[in-house]
Structures are given as structure tokens and as C-alpha cells.
Amino acid sequence: MNIEAGSEKKQVYFKNLKFYIHTFGCQMNENDSERIGGILAQEGAQKSNSLENSNLIIVNTCAVRQKSEEKLFSFLGRLTRIKKRKNLIIGIVGCVAQLHRAQLLEKNSGVDFVLGPDNYSDLNQVILKHFGEKFMATRWSREWKEIPSEHILRKSDISAFVTIMEGCNNFCSYCIVPFTRGREKFRPFSNIIKEVRDLADNGYKEIQFLGQNVNSYGDASSGKDFSALLREVNSIPGIEWIRFITSHPTNFTQDIALAMKEGEKICPQLHLPLQSGSSSVLRRMNRGYTRDEYLEKIKLLRDLMPGISLSTDIIVGFPGETEKEFQDTLKILEEVRYTNIFSFRYSPRPLTAASRMRDDVPFEVKKRRLIEVQELQKSIQLEKNESMVGRVIKVLCLGKSKKNPQVFSGRNEGFQVVNFKSPKDLTGEFAPVLITSCGPHSLQGEKANNY
Ligand code: SAH
Ligand code: SF4
Ligand code: F3S
Numbered sequence: 001m002n003i004e005a006g007s008e009k010k011q012v013y014f015k016n017l018k019f020y021i022h023t024f025g026c027q028m029n030e031n032d033s034e035r036i037g038g039i040l041a042q043e044g045a046q047k048s049n050s051l052e053n054s055n056l057i058i059v060n061t062c063a064v065r066q067k068s069e070e071k072l073f074s075f076l077g078r079l080t081r082i083k084k085r086k087n088l089i090i091g092i093v094g095c096v097a098q099l100h101r102a103q104l105l106e107k108n109s110g111v112d113f114v115l116g117p118d119n120y121s122d123l124n125q126v127i128l129k130h131f132g133e134k135f136m137a138t139r140w141s142r143e144w145k146e147i148p149s150e151h152i153l154r155k156s157d158i159s160a161f162v163t164i165m166e167g168c169n170n171f172c173s174y175c176i177v178p179f180t181r182g183r184e185k186f187r188p189f190s191n192i193i194k195e196v197r198d199l200a201d202n203g204y205k206e207i208q209f210l211g212q213n214v215n216s217y218g219d220a221s222s223g224k225d226f227s228a229l230l231r232e233v234n235s236i237p238g239i240e241w242i243r244f245i246t247s248h249p250t251n252f253t254q255d256i257a258l259a260m261k262e263g264e265k266i267c268p269q270l271h272l273p274l275q276s277g278s279s280s281v282l283r284r285m286n287r288g289y290t291r292d293e294y295l296e297k298i299k300l301l302r303d304l305m306p307g308i309s310l311s312t313d314i315i316v317g318f319p320g321e322t323e324k325e326f327q328d329t330l331k332i333l334e335e336v337r338y339t340n341i342f343s344f345r346y347s348p349r350p351l352t353a354a355s356r357m358r359d360d361v362p363f364e365v366k367k368r369r370l371i372e373v374q375e376l377q378k379s380i381q382l383e384k385n386e387s388m389v390g391r392v393i394k395v396l397c398l399g400k401s402k403k404n405p406q407v408f409s410g411r412n413e414g415f416q417v418v419n420f421k422s423p424k425d426l427t428g429e430f431a432p433v434l435i436t437s438c439g440p441h442s443l444q445g446e447k448a449n450n451y
Helices: 008-015 027-042 066-085 095-104 120-130 177-181 189-201 226-234 254-262 279-284 291-304 323-336 363-386
Strands: 018-023 056-061 089-094 113-115 135-137 159-163 206-210 241-245 269-271 309-316 340-345 392-400 407-412 417-421 430-438 442-447
Touching: 008 120, 018 027, 027 056, 027 089, 027 120, 027 159, 027 206, 056 066, 056 095, 066 089, 089 095, 095 113, 095 177, 113 120, 120 135, 159 189, 189 206, 189 226, 226 241, 226 254, 254 291, 279 291, 279 323, 291 323, 309 323, 309 363, 323 363, 340 363, 363 430, 392 417, 417 430
Parallel strands: 018 056, 056 089, 089 113, 113 135, 159 206, 206 241, 269 309, 309 340, 417 442
Antiparallel strands: 392 407, 392 430, 407 417, 430 442
């Protein structure tokens, strides 16, 4: 089917589209889904909140671990069962789409189109020209591809994701992302600033910059780097909290740390993925830093911002990881005392350098190491959270708690979840909250009258 762009037929066609987007993966995928929703809505398509009530289903996929990929395949099973009963178009986008392209389009897969991360601006063309046909676009772009930000269908009207770069040049030996997102591409500085100003005008209170490695940001025409970007957004009235993810430790410079300290709106919070506490494992992972170099960056951050809230990612069971190397990871967790960590069992990914190493740590050992990491971290978090009981902290209220409508949920500057009681709905506002109790993963409290 080929419908002429701009025709009346096209309008009717999009009006009849009810789309549902299911998102797996990281914050960048979340933001991409918001953008994809905007591209469709701009032409008149309607967003639907259920699979059953839609005629276009888009699955935004993640390939980072074996498990992430498996999630897509079981979800796809469910979709093809629905498709047997009703007329439905299924599109797969994101990192698995880029990786498995043709395989996803195989005759009986039920999938109609596949779009890689650099091809979302083609979406409406795909729908107009190829609806009902099998279609694939997975070209990588060397240049930044701007999707106009006016139509993004954002999930939150308080806190917004703003993507500033995409792709990765680091090639950590375990990681598939450079093969799904391609090389680093930077969004023009002026486009970022415009999006942030628009968000401020629309009442947003918090922004979170996104990129696989935000620290390497650089705008070719103005020569501005990441710290210049932080300094500039810090001066935009209306936005009160600024965060960013992810930072590669190697590219995290003193200048960025200074921009964080000096920018009063930049939250004293940083996700700095460590992966392993052992220098020999870090070398095999091709991370580009040693244990001591990483710890130096932590020291720099804490010297500048004593209360900074730190989080990290940990992989256990990387090829060849010995018990001693694993103990080095436990030791560094005790030393740094992160506010939060994300920990994973290593799984080999296609195309990566580590997939050519022998995956020799037995599954049971990986499992035990993961439990040890998580148990240790849980006790650290509980201790740290207990020390906050009795304090009044600033919380950005993000909405009612799902479980109890008298309780509100938000985050503090350190990006911790805070659930609190309030007689008044404070959604979208900053509030002083007295912390009265805690668990390892969240703080509980009640609205206070002042700080
Ligand atoms: N760009 C970010 C995040 C990449 S993916 C960064 O550089 O940190 C998020 C996390 O998934 C990684 O930090 C890593 O801890 C984990 N991860 C990536 N590949 C993995 C693999 N093959 N097995 C297990 N965990 C993996
Ligand atoms: Fe993957 Fe490493 Fe790039 Fe992060 S920095 S996306 S872990 S290759
Ligand atoms: Fe997953 Fe791709 Fe993000 S692999 S973690 S969705 S960049």
C-alpha cells in the first residue's frame, strides 16, 4: 500500500491508527519511545493504553544482556497470538532490531517492520509506503538525526529526559551497545538548550540528560563540551534539578566535577559505572582505568561535594574472574559505600570481544557472587538510610504512590525514592519531608513544615 504524503487519505489513515508502545531497556529507550509516540501523534494517530485496543504495536527492545533479549521473544509470542485473532501491525525497534534485523522479519515471526535506533525519523514514511508489507531500515547514521522535540509524548510532566548524544566508541569487551547504537554522535548544543527552555516554559522541574557516555559530549560548531553544557543549563530559569546518565569514569574530568559543584541546580548525584573492583578484570573488560584511578575520581568528587550520592553498575562472573578478583569488588563496595547499585551476572553477547573468551565461571558461582554483592550492598544501603531518619530533606513529588493514595512518591537530590504522607496533593512540587523510617531501597516520611 502506498499513500501519498499530504493527502486527505493519509489523514484518515493516521486517524484510524491506535498505537501501543512497549518499552524494554534503558532510559534512552524510554525517551526514544516518547519520541516515537510523538512522531505518530503528530500525524493524528491515537495513543492507546492497551495491547488489545490497538492496531499498531511497537516494541522498543534492549539487547544488553541475554535476558533482555529473551524478554522480547516471549513478548513477541504473546503478540503473535493476538495477531491471529485480529488485524494488527507489529513493529520492532531499538537495539535488538538493529542486531537481529532480518531474523526478526522471518516469514512466520508476525513482525511487519524493523527499525534501528537511527531510523525513527523514517517511521511515518514506513507506515505510509509499506504498511502491511515486511520492511526494514537499520542504517547507521554518522550524523546526529534530530527528531523535533515539540511533539514528544512524555510520560511525566514534571521530570523530562533529554538525549544529548547517542552511540559509544569505548568497546568495553562485554558490551553490545557499540554494535547496536553505532559510534558517538552529538546533538547540536543549540537544539539541547532549546528543548530545555521549552521544558522550563512548560513547567518541568527536573531534567535528566541522557547518552551512553555523556562525558564525551562535544558540539563541533561551538566547541562546547559537557561541562559547558552543564553550566549553560544551570542558568535556565524554571528547571531546578539537573541530572545526567551515563558517565564513563575515564572521561569524567575534574572540569565536569567542578561544573557540578558550582552549578547549584546540578544534583550532587552521580552514576559512575565501576563494573569490577579488580584492575586485572577491568583490563580484560577494556574499561580503560584501574581500581586506583577509579577511586581517585571518587575522592575528587567527595572532596568537592562531601554529601554526593553515588551509584554504580557491577558485573560478576566475567570470563576468568577468580575468587580473589571477586573479593576486590566486594572490598570496593565497602570502601565507596554507594547509595545504590545495579548488579548483573555476566552473559556473553554476540560480536563482542569477551564472547570470544571462555565463559568459564560456572553459572552457580555467578549466581552466588551476585547474591553476595547484593546482600553486602543491601546492608550498606540500610545503614546509610537509617542515618537519614530524623532529618528533613527536599523531595520532588512525582505523584501518588501506586499502593496507597494517601502516600506520595518522589525523589530526593540523591535520586533516592521517598514515600511520604501529606494532607495535600503535592505532585509537581518540591516539599520538605521528615524521614521517619526506611528500608534498603527507599525512605519513608511525612511532609514537614519547613527545612
Ligand atoms: N553506557 C552505560 C551503560 C551500558 S549497559 C555505561 O557505560 O555504563 C548497562 C550495564 O549493563 C553496564 O554498565 C553493565 O554493568 C551491564 N552489562 C553490559 N553488558 C553486559 C553483559 N554482557 N553481561 C552482563 N552485564 C552487562
Ligand atoms: Fe557499553 Fe562500555 Fe560503551 Fe558503556 S562505555 S555503552 S558499557 S561499551
Ligand atoms: Fe539496552 Fe540498547 Fe539501552 S542494548 S541498555 S536499550 S542502549
